[in-house]
Amino acid sequence: MPLHPMMVDYVSGVCGGVSVVLIGHPFDTIKTRMQVSPRGTYKGTLDCIRKTHGREGFGGFYLGITSPLLGQMFFRATSYMTFHSSYKHLKTSSLPGNAPLFAAGGLTGFIISFIETPIDLVKTKLQIQIFSSKLSSGGTTPLPPPYNSFASCVSHIIKSHGMRGLFQGFSATAIRNVPANALFFPVNEICKQVFVDRRNRDRCSRADQNATYSTAPLVTAKDLSLGERLASGASAGMCYWVLTYPLDAIKGRMQGAQFEQRRGWLSTARLIYEEYGLKGFRRGIVPCAARSLPACAALFTTMDLVRQQLCE
Numbered sequence: 001m002p003l004h005p006m007m008v009d010y011v012s013g014v015c016g017g018v019s020v021v022l023i024g025h026p027f028d029t030i031k032t033r034m035q036v037s038p039r040g041t042y043k044g045t046l047d048c049i050r051k052t053h054g055r056e057g058f059g060g061f062y063l064g065i066t067s068p069l070l071g072q073m074f075f076r077a078t079s080y081m082t083f084h085s086s087y088k089h090l091k092t093s094s095l096p097g098n099a100p101l102f103a104a105g106g107l108t109g110f111i112i113s114f115i116e117t118p119i120d121l122v123k124t125k126l127q128i129q130i131f132s133s134k135l136s137s138g139g140t141t142p143l144p145p146p147y148n149s150f151a152s153c154v155s156h157i158i159k160s161h162g163m164r165g166l167f168q169g170f171s172a173t174a175i176r177n178v179p180a181n182a183l184f185f186p187v188n189e190i191c192k193q194v195f196v197d198r199r200n201r202d203r204c205s206r207a208d209q210n211a212t213y214s215t216a217p218l219v220t221a222k223d224l225s226l227g228e229r230l231a232s233g234a235s236a237g238m239c240y241w242v243l244t245y246p247l248d249a250i251k252g253r254m255q256g257a258q259f260e261q262r263r264g265w266l267s268t269a270r271l272i273y274e275e276y277g278l279k280g281f282r283r284g285i286v287p288c289a290a291r292s293l294p295a296c297a298a299l300f301t302t303m304d305l306v307r308q309q310l311c312e
Helices: 005-036 045-056 058-062 066-090 099-136 150-161 163-167 170-207 226-243 245-256 265-282 285-311
Strands: none
Touching (some): 005 066, 045 058, 099 163, 245 265
């Protein structure tokens, strides 16, 4: 008995969520620490990597992984289902060209902000607690962190600030997610279609010279090679992260702040500019860009291949 289409999307998203976290989390740790660290903590990306490994070992790059690993399975499943469901309805509308793709992506970005905010918040708190403990002790011998696991971090936030504490930085997440996802899913689909069209043009060209190709079936997305799928996902990841990175820098700063010292979106943007100028909105972009290529390539390729297997 074939699975319901929404269940196919859900299972595919779960598998994609696992792959993107396992590959991308070390890059994310470096990105987050560079966004939130006190001025002068790191000289650059390589210095952040060296100090993280020197002080915490290899495990330091995977701090806070439980939150995104558990969350991303549900988060990616929800986002994948939401995008395909939204696009299914929007593509029958009067929107021209690829507009339904971009509209479905933007709508997906807003909806998943309600899920992504607490996931990213817990991940961020665990990744940067080394700074909080140092600041609490006046920069001398660090105090023991108030939490050292996913469960204890969630418990600490709820006990200290209630459920609303888990949604610190929601506005920044939504402001980033709408344009970012309006690019993310559509770029992957458009790139795959470009590969399909190119291969079909090549097939038609060969058909003019060889009768064997004239009877060959047209290429579809399921016929794309692994390399073409990976390239499409990597392109989507670069558009998501690099083009909207300043918005992510604001989100990271808002979620990294102490709850009592939290600021609004515009206030946080002004603070970053006052401290670092325009380059403050690019702090951490190198590990972020480096992560986007393999992580997003793995994400979309995994989801596509699992989806294809479940539909056969």
